[in-house]
Amino acid sequence: MFAKLFTNNETQQALEKAQQELLQLKQQNEQLSAENESLKAEVVSAQVSLNDNTDNQLLQCALTGLGQVQGIRETVLASFMGIEEESHSIEKVNAAFSKSETALRKILVGMDQLGTNMDKMTANISGxxxxxxxxxxxxxxxxxxxxxxxxxxxxxxxxAARAGEAGRGFSVVADEVRALATNTNESANEVSDLVKKIIDTTHTTVNAVEEIQASNITLSDSIGHLNDEYEGIVACCDSMKDTILVSTTQTFIQTVKLDHVVWKGDVYNVIIGNSHKGVNDFADHTMCRLGKWWSGEGADKFGAHNAFKRLDAPHKEVHRAGVEAIRKFQSGDPQGAVKQLNQMERASVEVMDLLDQLGH
Known part of the structure; x- marks a missing residue:
């Protein structure tokens, strides 16, 4: 009986020990589970932090690449200014050729009139x-x-001589008549010589006038051909002028589109901390290149164009939303900033589309 009691007591101790060990294992398991959850949370947090850091790095890389657009914009702007200068030059050349063409036409009219007058002169001299x-x-x-x-x-x-004394008076009259006839004949010969000289001079003059008229016709034909060539040159200049004007407009439009990309890049750089610009450093929509063009030269060229009339509102919205996004972010409202950035991008897409319509 004592042996049996000892055995039961030993068993009870073993059971209690096992229960204690089980409790310890349970506690350790709970501790490990807690540690596991903590590690999982840390892993998730690290993953999120890593993703946020990666996204931020990617965004910075994108904005750095976007910054290169400014160099492209400057190149396009230089091309625009060069093309615009050439446009003014071709306008001057075209004006000079137009004046020359007008002068040649006046010369042609004058030479035609001269030819007509020479025809009349030839007819008069021939008469x-x-x-x-x-x-x-x-x-x-x-x-x-x-x-x-x-x-x-x-x-x-x-x-009268045969009649003797009776015919003496008649002889005197006959002598006078013969003297008169001689004088008349001499005068007639002088007049004949003078008339011959007039005829010879007239023939010489007619020949000279005919030669001048022939030269005038040749010169008129040459000037006529030259005028035709000038007309061709003027037409070519007009075509070049139109082409340069189109190229100037398209290059300018590409420049202001790049201006907008750079402007938006500046907004994003402020928001992610790459720039310390303030809202006052961002130009109003009336003061940027596009705004000045819209209220000046653009209005003269495209004032009647529907796309031009619709351009001001979305352009204004791009500037407003961009500046407002910076204000929201700096005041601790990132969600509001994102909303304004989305609005800025929607307005920007509309601006780009309207500019493309003007360029075609």
Missing amino acids: LSQMADSINTFVTTISKISDQTNLLALNAAIE
Whole structure:
């Protein structure tokens, strides 16, 4: 019986010991579970921290890459300014060619009028030559009459001599008639010589006028061809001018689009702490390059364009939302900042779309 009691007592002790060990194991298990949960939480926290850090690093890399856009913008801006300068140069060249073309047309009109006047002059000189020929014919007739009169006077003088004293008076008259006929013949010869000189001079003048007229026609044809070439050059200049104007507009639009990308990049840099700019450092939408263009030169060129009329509102919203996002973030409202950033991006997409419409 004592042995049995001892055995039961030993068993009881073993059981109690086992229960204590079980309790200790349970406590250790609970402790390990707690430690495991703590480790899991730390792992999750570390994972989240790692992800946040990675995202932040990726964002900084993206913004660093975005900063390179500023260099591209400066290059595009330089190209725009160069193209714009060439546009002014081609306008001056085009104006000079237009003036030359106008001058050539006036010269052509003047030469046509000169040709018409020369035709009239040739006709008048030819008429003068014909009149001189008629005068020469009359002079020839007078010379013949003078010769016949002289012959008759000579015959009368011979007959008067035969009549003796009775024909002396008639002889005197015959001598006077013969002298008059001789003078008439001499005058007729002088007139004939003068008329011949007039005819010769007239022919020479007609030939000279015809040569001048031929030269005038040749020169007029040459100037006409030159005028045609000038018209072609002016047309080419007009085409170049239009092309340069289109290129200027498109380059400017790309420049202001890059301006917006850089401006938004500055906003993001402030929010993630890469920049210490304040809200006052961000230009108002009327003071940036696009805003000045919209109220000035752009209004002159595209004032009637529907896309241009719609451009101001989203452009204003981009600037407002960007500045407001900075205010929200700096006042401890990151969710409000994100909301404003989303609004800025939506307005920016609309601005880009409207600018593309203006560029096409």
